[in-house]
Amino acid sequence: xxxxxxxxKPSRPWSAQVLGALLxxxxxxxxxxxxxxxxxxxxxxxxLANSHPLLLVVDGETRFPxxxxxxxxxxxxxxxxxxxxxxxxxxxxxxxRFAGWFAAVAVVGGLAWMTVSPPSLVIYEQYRExxxxxxxxxxxxxxxxxxxxxxxxxxxxxGIEAPLxxxxxxxxxxxxxxxxxxxxxxxxxxxxxALGIGFIATGIALxxxxxxxxxxxxxxxxxxxxxxxxxxxFEAIPTLFLLLTFVAxxxxxxxxxxxxxxxxSWSGYARYVRAEFLRLREQDFVQAAIASGxxxxxxxxxxxxxxxxxxxxxxxxxGVASAIxxxxxxxxxxLGLVDxxxxxxxxxxxxxxxxxxxxxxxxxxxxxxxxxxxxxxVGEALRDAVDPHTQRRGKRA
Amino acid sequence: MSQLLEIRDLVTELSDGEHWxxxxxxxxxxxxxxxxxxxxxxxxxxxxxxxxxxxxxxxxARHRHPAGEVRLYDAAQAGMxxxxxxxxxxxxxxxxxxxxxxxxxxxxxNPVMTIAEQLDEVLQLHxxxxxxxxxxxxxxxxxxxxxxxxxxxxxxxxxxxxxxGQRQRVMMALALICAPARLIADEPxxxxxxxxxxxxxxxxxxxxxxxxxxxxxxTHDFGVVAKIADxxxxxxxxxxxxxxxVAEVLRRPQHEYTQSLIAALPERLARLARGEARPQxxxxxxDLAVHFPVRRGLLRRVVDHFxxxxxxxxxxxxxxxxxxxxxxxxxxxxxxxxxxxxxxxxxxxxxLQGQDITHLSSNDMRPLRRRMQVVFQDPGSSLNPRLxxxxxxxxxxxxxxxxxxxxxxxxxAAALLERVEMPPDSLWRYPHEFxxGQRQRLxxxxxxxxxxxxxxxxxxxxxxxxxxxxxxxxLLRRLVDEEGLxxxxxTHNMGVVEYLSDxxxxxxxxxxxxxxxxxxxxxxPQHEYTxxxxxxxPRLDAxxx
Numbered sequence: 001x002x003x004x005x006x007x008x009k010p011s012r013p014w015s016a017q018v019l020g021a022l023l024x025x026x027x028x029x030x031x032x033x034x035x036x037x038x039x040x041x042x043x044x045x046x047x048l049a050n051s052h053p054l055l056l057v058v059d060g061e062t063r064f065p066x067x068x069x070x071x072x073x074x075x076x077x078x079x080x081x082x083x084x085x086x087x088x089x090x091x092x093x094x095x096x097r098f099a100g101w102f103a104a105v106a107v108v109g110g111l112a113w114m115t116v117s118p119p120s121l122v123i124y125e126q127y128r129e130x131x132x133x134x135x136x137x138x139x140x141x142x143x144x145x146x147x148x149x150x151x152x153x154x155x156x157x158x159g160i161e162a163p164l165x166x167x168x169x170x171x172x173x174x175x176x177x178x179x180x181x182x183x184x185x186x187x188x189x190x191x192x193x194a195l196g197i198g199f200i201a202t203g204i205a206l207x208x209x210x211x212x213x214x215x216x217x218x219x220x221x222x223x224x225x226x227x228x229x230x231x232x233x234f235e236a237i238p239t240l241f242l243l244l245t246f247v248a249x250x251x252x253x254x255x256x257x258x259x260x261x262x263x264x265s266w267s268g269y270a271r272y273v274r275a276e277f278l279r280l281r282e283q284d285f286v287q288a289a290i291a292s293g294x295x296x297x298x299x300x301x302x303x304x305x306x307x308x309x310x311x312x313x314x315x316x317x318x319g320v321a322s323a324i325x326x327x328x329x330x331x332x333x334x335l336g337l338v339d340x341x342x343x344x345x346x347x348x349x350x351x352x353x354x355x356x357x358x359x360x361x362x363x364x365x366x367x368x369x370x371x372x373x374x375x376x377x378v379g380e381a382l383r384d385a386v387d388p389h390t391q392r393r394g395k396r397a
Numbered sequence: 398m399s400q401l402l403e404i405r406d407l408v409t410e411l412s413d414g415e416h417w418x419x420x421x422x423x424x425x426x427x428x429x430x431x432x433x434x435x436x437x438x439x440x441x442x443x444x445x446x447x448x449x450x451x452x453x454x455x456x457x458a459r460h461r462h463p464a465g466e467v468r469l470y471d472a473a474q475a476g477m478x479x480x481x482x483x484x485x486x487x488x489x490x491x492x493x494x495x496x497x498x499x500x501x502x503x504x505x506x507n508p509v510m511t512i513a514e515q516l517d518e519v520l521q522l523h524x525x526x527x528x529x530x531x532x533x534x535x536x537x538x539x540x541x542x543x544x545x546x547x548x549x550x551x552x553x554x555x556x557x558x559x560x561x562g563q564r565q566r567v568m569m570a571l572a573l574i575c576a577p578a579r580l581i582a583d584e585p586x587x588x589x590x591x592x593x594x595x596x597x598x599x600x601x602x603x604x605x606x607x608x609x610x611x612x613x614x615x616t617h618d619f620g621v622v623a624k625i626a627d628x629x630x631x632x633x634x635x636x637x638x639x640x641x642x643v644a645e646v647l648r649r650p651q652h653e654y655t656q657s658l659i660a661a662l663p664e665r666l667a668r669l670a671r672g673e674a675r676p677q678x679x680x681x682x683x684d685l686a687v688h689f690p691v692r693r694g695l696l697r698r699v700v701d702h703f704x705x706x707x708x709x710x711x712x713x714x715x716x717x718x719x720x721x722x723x724x725x726x727x728x729x730x731x732x733x734x735x736x737x738x739x740x741x742x743x744x745x746x747x748x749l750q751g752q753d754i755t756h757l758s759s760n761d762m763r764p765l766r767r768r769m770q771v772v773f774q775d776p777g778s779s780l781n782p783r784l785x786x787x788x789x790x791x792x793x794x795x796x797x798x799x800x801x802x803x804x805x806x807x808x809x810a811a812a813l814l815e816r817v818e819m820p821p822d823s824l825w826r827y828p829h830e831f832x833x834g835q836r837q838r839l840x841x842x843x844x845x846x847x848x849x850x851x852x853x854x855x856x857x858x859x860x861x862x863x864x865x866x867x868x869x870x871x872l873l874r875r876l877v878d879e880e881g882l883x884x885x886x887x888t889h890n891m892g893v894v895e896y897l898s899d900x901x902x903x904x905x906x907x908x909x910x911x912x913x914x915x916x917x918x919x920x921x922p923q924h925e926y927t928x929x930x931x932x933x934x935p936r937l938d939a940x941x942x
Binding site (some may be wrong): 013016283284285287288289290291292293294295300302303306309 | 733737739762763764765766767769770771772773774775776779780781782783784785792793796797828840843844847
């Protein structure tokens with residue numbers, strides 16, 4: 001390499017290079033497209049499946065019941081999506097933008113929990129009764145006109161129904177489940193749990209793993225020995241049994257599940273970060289940073305972490321998939337959330353009654369499969385994209 | 398007939414998946430019996446690709462030969478074509494009729510097979526008629542021939558038990574065991590120390606003459622060329638620009654590229670007049686020792702200490718370059734790092750401008766780090782690949798309070814880039830967009846940004862081509878002369894020492910064996926080790942007539 005023959009390409013930061021290399025791969029595009037669909041469905045869930053009409057004109061009076069019944073969580077999801085688009089368009093370091101997005105979502109979420117107060121008594125049947133009474137002048141309904149927790153009590157004892165087998169002029173594309181709620185509506189609502197548990201549990205694990213692993217790798221010696229023992233202790237805890245125990249003692253809470261999955265799965269990330277930091281510590285540019293008298297946080301987070309983040313990203317995308325599976329497993333065992341919908345819980349109902357209800361197996365099972373598959377595809381493609389040794393486009397000559 | 402291998406108008410193109418790039422562009426050469434043909438050139442000039450083309454070792458479907466031919470001549474077949482020959486033919490040629498030695502002795506041997514097994518594998522392939530007994534006898538003989546001491550017992554050892562020089566000897570044994578008439582050696586001594594290199598070169602010369610082999614020897618070092626070559630070819634950008642008998646080419650180079658390459662050798666660079674060094678030392682090191690504990694057994698008890706640096710005393714004055722010379726493993730890098738307090742010294746004192754810094758805590762050390770900076774060896778890892786150059790340069794200034802605001806710092810960084818002869822738009826680029834030499838310039842800029850008084854340079858030019866190295870050496874000398882910096886320059890290259898340094902210190906096994914003014918030490922070495930080291934250095938001027 002002589003000095004004259006250098007090819008000066010326009011500068012692109014590493015994150016843009018990785019993203020570019022990632023998007024070159026068809027598998028990654030498919031996986032990301034499916035995840036994007038899930039995110040959109042989760043954010044716009046109340047407008048996709050809702051018993052409350054979007055627009056209702058009763059006795060000449062115009063009402064927007066769907067909007068009036070929006071929960072704080074609905075606002076948070078919508079704000080998260082809008083802010084994500086804003087953060088995407090902004091310039092600046094990826095990490096700062098992500099942190100900004102996270103902080104903004106937290107603020108909006110907090111505000112929403114404090115200010116939004118939808119009617120506490122929710123009567124899904126009222127609109128169908130109004131319609132039956134002929135008092136409705138005009139009505140605009142969501143594509144699936146049933147809420148996840150609308151058990152169709154006004155139709156009497158409905159119970160489990162196969163797809164498109166509904167009586168009384170009802171159309172349930174994916175059928176209904178045990179207590180009569182629309183399966184499609186419940187699945188749409190459940191995307192939030194699937195996405196939320198994946199991201200938050202993995203996020204908790206990443207934060208803990210990065211800090212502990214980083215300290216172990218940078219300081220080595222005694223810190224490393226103690227840290228590794230801690231890692232081994234946490235690796236010895238079986239996540240599922242811990243979850244079962246906590247569910248038995250403290251009841252069912254999605255937040256508790258996220259935290260438990262998070263604090264039992266950080267050890268893998270800690271190992272990755274430790275190994276990377278042990279390697280990076282000896283690199284010349286890190287030694288040069290120390291020799292320049294830079295403060296410790298700059299050495300750790302500006303000079304070492306960005307160079308060691310590649311295996312972490314790959315592990316995290318597989319981690320999201322396994323967190324989703326853990327929650328699904330728990331719900332399938334009947335130990336998930338009580339009233340809130342989840343894919344695992346629907347799957348469970350497929351085998352609970354005496355007959356095999358195929359629609360309760362195929363649709364939620366398919367959603368779980370596709371989601372876990374999508375994350376694995378992204379993880380696989382990410383591994384190729386960050387690895388300089390695999391050839392571009394994954395094609396081997 | 399004396400001709401063994403003929404390369405005619407060889408063209409090799411390599412692909413990165415999208416574009417075809419011409420790596421070898423019309424090279425013609427002949428290898429004759431008992432003759433060494435040296436291909437010399439800078440990195441990327443296509444010397445290795447030429448060798449790999451001959452052997453058919455280029456990556457499958459990533460290379461093509463639009464023109465040219467390679468023919469092998471021997472008793473059985475005159476002019477057997479090698480380019481595009483199928484794998485069955487080629488695997489008979491590789492190892493059997495053409496031996497090959499690679500550059501990196503540490504990775505060219507399989508670590509999970511013993512030496513005898515690796516040699517035996519080659520024999521089984523090319524001489525299937527031999528009995529196990531005969532093969533084993535032959536392995537022992539060839540190991541003795543490459544002067545592996547105690548060959549019979551060394552046969553059963555794994556490669557990690559051998560030193561770099563011994564591994565390279567095993568590599569030679571591997572190449573020679575089937576008695577090929579042609580040998581291709583791709584920079585076989587580049588990774589070795591000079592004294593080991595001298596022994597290996599002598600051995601290769603001797604074996605070649607005894608067996609009457611034709612050898613294609615690839616190197617970038619004109620000193621090595623002078624020592625081993627009969628005919629030399631100079632390559633540049635895939636073309637053979639000059640070719641002829643070694644004495645002719647080295648003494649009276651015809652092509653201007655050859656002339657510029659030889660002129661860029663550090664020992665040929667014009668020296669500037671130098672002022673006397675000022676008396677007050679900048680850095681004083683007294684009896685510095687760095688010991689690494691050797692731990693054994695279940696309880697990891699410290700059974701012994703490895704004395705990497707063992708009682709070293711030296712001074713560096715402002716406006717002076719002190720060269721620290723020694724072979725790999727002698728502790729020179731450890732000494733440098735301990736001096737900067739990147740490694741904790743075991744004993745001794747380090748004083749910077751009269752202030753003892755040996756036991757300062759890392760917090761107290763931080764403001765002082767401004768005054769002593771470092772440039773490392775490997776251009777590939779000396780800059781943070783995830784940060785643009787601007788951030789790399791501005792951050793230390795911000796931490797040390799140089800410049801009032803970022804605009805001022807950026808202007809200072811741009812001015813500094815100009816000083817190290819880099820375009821100012823480098824500020825917004827990332828390290829991967831620069832070549833090795835440019836990265837080393839940027840690393841020098843990073844060190845200079847804090848206006849240090851003392852700079853440690855750890856083998857900063859050893860990974861670079863001579864012409865690039867010449868530019869960097871000139872830059873360093875100018876910085877020292879103009880700004881009165883003190884510099885400790887760690888190197889193993891005597892030519893660099895000769896050009897750059899005012900004084901030199903020779904290090905061997907953790908100790909300084911000789912210190913003195915460079916010209917005096919080079920002219921009249923006192924210590925036996927220094928004499929041995931200097932004698933081993935391959936020199937252009939020392940070429941036999």
